[in-house]
Amino acid sequence: MWRFSLYNTNIDFLRWRKLAMIWSVAVLLIAIMALLVRGMNLGLDFTGGTVLEVQYPQPVEIPQIRDTLAKAGFPDAQTQHFGTSRDVLIRIPPHAEQSNAATLSNSILHALQAAEGGAGASLARAEFVGPQVGQELVEQGGLAALGALAGILIYVMFRFEWRLAVGTIAATVHDVLFTIGWFSLFQIEFDLTVLAAVLAVIGYSVNDTVVVLDRIRENFRKRRKGSAMEIMNLSINETLSRTIMTSFVTLLSVIVMYFFGGSVMRGFSIAMIIGIVVGTYSSIYIASATALYLGISREDLLPRAKETADDHP
């Protein structure tokens, strides 16, 4: 039974730390390259522009809608089916000349309704974001991510030790870069909900890492023998079952969301799925390996005098 195989494991995880580092660095380079070369496929929230979801009572042809829109003065509108052949998603980039965009959704809907076969078209969703709002969101989003990282760094430094804190942040940055690199490489739309997911990934990734660190600290204090690497390996092995189990359970709920949560939550779910998977890997490898490279030793984690009192019996 596979569930027992997770216990009493004795895998020499950190023996592969060089390989893991090379792999991670390579993957992150690809992610950074993708970000530089392809950039992000930023959603409406960040670019500004207009998105409309129009529902028809009967199936409609995309070319026909494109024609209508071009005639109405929107030649650069992107049109696609969405869900069913009766639902159409229309995207209009922020216009330079047609700028009074707040009234745009109405004029488009009227144009579609006036066209042949469009009598019953109704607006399911419309979003317009002005260019100034988009720019602000990009800045605020970046700030929020940095703020979350800084807050967590301070917390972990306070609770643990700076080498472990740096390891945690390295693991978290790794997860975030990996996730947004994935979005860049495959040009998946990055909108506000995905940004929220990335911030949740930051929280979750640390959550996962902290559990391993907790055990590392505990074992350093408990065991008098063994090198730093041996103790870290032991800690990773001891927490392996838990690390995989919790990731798996959270993964379950996010996968359910991917399949049943509807289109709005799809980007969110993808980001969470990627974040949880790489978060599990990084809490095993990146965090401990980084601390090891930074030369962590038992002395760094021995309880200070005032802490001995509340150490476990």
Added chain:
Amino acid sequence: MSSPHVLNQYPWWKYLLIGLIIFWGLIFALPNLFGEDPSVQISGARANIPIDTAFQSRVASVLDTEKLPHKRLELEADRLLIRFADSEQQLKAADLLKERLGRDYIVALNLASAAPSFLRALGLNPMYLGLDLRGGVHFLMQVDMAATVKQVEDSYVDEIRNQLRNEKVQYTSVGRMATGGVQVEFKDTAERDKGAQLLRKSLNNLQQSQTGELSLKLTLGEPEIKEKRDFALQQNITTLRNRVNELGVAEPIIQQQGSDRIVVQLPGVQDTARAKEILGATATLEFRLADEENDWNQAAANNRVPINSRLYKDRQGRPVLLQKRVMLTGDSIVDASSGLDQQSGGPAVFISLDGKGAKRMEDGTKDNIGKRMAVVFIENKTETKRVDGEVKKSAYTIEEVINVATIRDRLGRRFQITGLDSTREARDLALLLRAGALVSPIEIIEERTVGPSAGKENIAQGFRAAAISLLVIAAFMTWRYKTFGLIASAALVANVVLLIAALSLLQATLTLPGIAGIVLTMGMAVDANVLIYERIREELRNGNSPQAAIHAGFDRAFDTILDSNLTTLIAAIMLFGFGTGPIKGFAVTLSIGILTSMFTAVTGSRALVNLLYGGRKLQKLNV
């Protein structure tokens, strides 16, 4: 250290406390079970319009004669609520009632809690659904503060000109400077000193500085600018509120955001085009006397406008020459309504003025009977363009003479404007006037509209995802941790109940990302149980007795649980601070979920474990 036989037992009050918390959680979460009825809510447009049983039977008879089925009518403090079985009936009834009841009543669409009356009497409400779940429009509007300051300076220009003229100080020009401030040019230095002294006394809030030998610059102080900006924002909010009332929205949100923005949320609004027309345009009126001494066409043709006049165009593009002096502005208007002119039968707008306005109107018209007066309609629009990647904003004003009429009489508090093209135009003009004159141009910089059916679909998908997720997690946990897995599942259900109760109690807005937050916290709540159970298993493997293993498992896992939850909470709080609308909803459910899950997964499941296993001799644990 505690001895083993009292291990894993809580004192009785702890069980009671946990039981009470769960019980109250259930009570607070209860209203959500009943859903909401589509309903129409009627209130008086003014305070003196009674909403009483007589009115209730009037509405009932209207609905009955038109054979519109409805669930029931409920008379509340100052509103009448009519519940319907579906939104189609609701819409039909709303249209009908709007038409029948007229302008004295505000007819608005609403979703009313369908919970039994005893729950509602306790003040218990279901979760407040965000726009993405109930359908509606969200606008973010920006008030053009530069224009506000400009308007204030313009009014000072008039004021200064008047004062200098009255005190016979000779000046050559008074004007607003492009860089801000008002510049006055005097005839000579003596006049300059006289003027400076006069203005220092009468307009002591302006800062004076000498910009040239004969010129004086007056600038607004920082506190005054701030005051004017705040005032402009507040006035816009008030005006928007009035306009939203005209639209008929049951629970609108109109709030300041930052220093120059206003959020407007209109749940349930279907006709977004009309909402935008009414909210987005800013219009004001100016009453000016016509220039009767010069020929209008000639002035336009030669482009030679007399010094005391201004050239306008009417709707047909014909030139109209009006006096430079504004007799009255739109902000003196207290009410305006459309109707039919009793003499001509054409569309008309009936206007009422406030006391000060009435006085000015009387003074302006009493010596000018038989002469013409024009109404200038001024529309302020702002547009934002992206030129070469840079955001550029420009404000422009459309001024149009909508009416030139001969003054038949000395006009006072009430008078009418005729000569409008259609009843629709009269209605729209009256609507804009009635809502008051907006002082500052306002621009919609963000709009999110969710149709009612899309909202329903979002709810359905969100709840399906949450329910399936709950089942899958419970199944997995039970399979892997047996009895303890069942306990974790029970704690998970309790967590969801408490989370829903907290959201209902706080009336925090539930959005679709908010539901994602609930789903995510389910995964993370179980996380804590996994930590504990894995630790228990480990202790058992290390040869500890079942009771000691349980004790150590809960005890030792707690630090880890606290650490890991706190870090996620830090991220959630950052999200909340950053959040706009739906994202804030995610941050809220995630934060509350983390807190409730700490309680249920640690304390709640511990209580169940203690009840089941505490104080008993155990050979083996089913974990």
